[in-house]
Every structure is written in structure tokens, then in C-alpha cells.
Amino acid sequence: MTEPTATLLISCPDQRGLVAKIANFIYSNGGNIIHADQHTDFAAGLFLSRIEWQLRGFNLPRELIGPAFNAIAQPLGAKWELHFSDTIPHIAIWVSRQDHCLYDLIWRQRAQEMSADISLIISNHANLKPIADQFSIDFHHIPINKDNKPEQEAKQLQLLQEYKIDLVVLAKYMQIVTPDFIAKFPQIINIHHSFLPAFVGANPYHRAFERGVKVIGATAHYATAELDAGPIIEQDVVRVSHRDEVEDLIRKGKDLERMVLARAVRLHLQNRVLVYGNRTVVFE
Numbered sequence: 564m565t566e567p568t569a570t571l572l573i574s575c576p577d578q579r580g581l582v583a584k585i586a587n588f589i590y591s592n593g594g595n596i597i598h599a600d601q602h603t604d605f606a607a608g609l610f611l612s613r614i615e616w617q618l619r620g621f622n623l624p625r626e627l628i629g630p631a632f633n634a635i636a637q638p639l640g641a642k643w644e645l646h647f648s649d650t651i652p653h654i655a656i657w658v659s660r661q662d663h664c665l666y667d668l669i670w671r672q673r674a675q676e677m678s679a680d681i682s683l684i685i686s687n688h689a690n691l692k693p694i695a696d697q698f699s700i701d702f703h704h705i706p707i708n709k710d711n712k713p714e715q716e717a718k719q720l721q722l723l724q725e726y727k728i729d730l731v732v733l734a735k736y737m738q739i740v741t742p743d744f745i746a747k748f749p750q751i752i753n754i755h756h757s758f759l760p761a762f763v764g765a766n767p768y769h770r771a772f773e774r775g776v777k778v779i780g781a782t783a784h785y786a787t788a789e790l791d792a793g794p795i796i797e798q799d800v801v802r803v804s805h806r807d808e809v810e811d812l813i814r815k816g817k818d819l820e821r822m823v824l825a826r827a828v829r830l831h832l833q834n835r836v837l838v839y840g841n842r843t844v845v846f847e
Contacts, residue, residue: 575641783827
């Protein structure tokens with residue numbers, strides 16, 4: 564779509580007439596719905612929906628859409644988000660020493676596969692600064708250890724504010740982000756080097772090799788206070804065999820990490836992910 568659109572992500576207690584009420588809000592204001600999807604989680608008693616419409620011909624100016632819809636949402640007990648397709652989010656990519664996910668995200672953004680601006684790269688090592696320089700992206704080296712983590716995380720938060728960052732992508736950032744940081748900036752996507760929840764923690768490919776597994780995987784999820792336990796956005800697997808060595812598992816795992824992280828970031832940027840509790844609905 565080249566024309567700007569508005570998207571509502573909505574979750575509320577399930578009840579009769581929800582689709583009609585939401586659709587009528589758009590129709591009564593002259594909107595043309597181009598995508599609508601919904602899901603009911605009967606166990607949780609929740610209705611979840613994504614609805615997107617063209618802004619051309621819509622009677623309400625952008626600044627009034629939210630307040631107008633809130634008058635409908637409040638009686639329904641709804642949580643909701645409003646996004647506009649022509650708003651370009653600012654991304655910060657955090658890395659350590661591995662470069663495969665960083666290169667992939669930069670390439671996809673430059674190829675216009677992702678509608679976002681990679682404004683900032685932060686690393687606890689200086690190794691990948693030449694990549695940032697190559698693509699003219701600001702790079703900040705912030706070394707972190709157990710003794711300086713609070714003050715260094717304060718520097719990271721300050722940079723996110725200065726660059727007006729909307730999303731942090733942990734692209735093989737091999738440091739634990741503290742619960743305090745996540746509470747202050749919760750919009751964080753992490754790529755985990757295994758198919759969660761199996762083989763959580765360090766050296767997953769070595770542990771998988773020792774167990775003789777037949778598939779390995781990768782998982783992209785939102786970061787939460789509980790390590791590697793946040794809402795999952797995207798996962799994938801690849802088959803391996805007894806002929807594969809640890810190096811083969813690592814190579815195949817890196818390919819998965821690139822693809823899974825890119826899919827998750829793209830879904831987030833397209834406002835297709837709705838988080839509820841520790842789960843997600845992904846409207847593809």
C-alpha cells in the first residue's frame with residue numbers, strides 16, 4: 564500500500580457485537596477497511612483483533628482518532644493501540660561480537676524490506692564498529708560488567724531517548740538486560756539460539772549435539788524480566804543428522820537466527836503482533 568493507513572490492535576473481554584461496533588466506528592467516519600482479522604481465546608475469555616483502514620476520505624483527523632475510539636473502547640474494557648503506516652519507527656540494534664544478524668537487518672532495511680530507520684548501534688564490544696561506519700550508522704561502545712551495569716544501562720537509556728528509539732533489537736547481544744531496564748523500555752525483541760523452551764541457556768548447539776537431536780531451532784521473543792521467557796513472536800527449525808558436527812549446527816543455526824529475527828522485526832513494524840499475558844497473536 565502506498566496510501567497511508569491506520570491500524571488498531573485491540574484486546575478486550577469477549578462479548579457479543581464487538582466486530583460490529585469496531586467496524587461501525589470506521590464506517591460511520593467514512594473509512595474503508597482493507598484488512599481485518601480476529602481471534603477469540605476462549606480459555607482467557609478474550610477477543611483480539613487487528614483492523615486496518617485507509618486514511619484517504621476518513622472524516623477524523625489523525626489526532627482525534629484515538630480519543631474518538633477511546634469513547635467506544637472504555638465501556639468494552641478494551642486495551643488498544645493505534646498506528647499509522649507512514650510513521651517511520653527508529654530502531655536501535657544491540658550487538659556483541661557476532662555480526663550475522665546485524666548484517667542481515669541492515670541489508671533488509673536498505674533493501675526496503677523493513678519500513679524503519681536504523682538510527683543507532685550499541686555494543687558492549689568495539690569489534691563491529693567498522694560495520695556501523697560502513698553504513699554510516701552511529702555506533703556507541705558501552706562496556707558492561709557486573710560492577711558497572713546500572714550506570715551503563717543508564718547511558719543506554721539516555722541514548723534511546725536522544726535518538727527517539729521506538730524498538731530495541733538484541734541481535735546476538737550477549738548480555739542480560741536487567742528487569743529495571745525492561746520496565747523503563749519494554750519494546751525489546753531478542754533472538755534466542757534455540758527452539759524455546761528447550762535447551763535454554765548457554766551453548767545450546769553443543770547440548771543439542773550431545774543429545775543427538777534431529778532438529779535445531781531459533782526463537783524471537785519480546786524481552787521480559789524473566790530470562791528467555793517473554794512472549795514468542797516467531798520460531799523456525801531445520802533438520803540435522805548424525806553426519807552434522809557442532810560447526811554444522813552452528814552454521815545452520817545462524818541461518819535460522821537471521822531469518823527468524825528478520826520475520827519477527829518485520830511483523831512488529833507492521834503492527835501485526837498483539838501481546839496478551841505472556842502470549843502473542845500474530846496477524847499475518
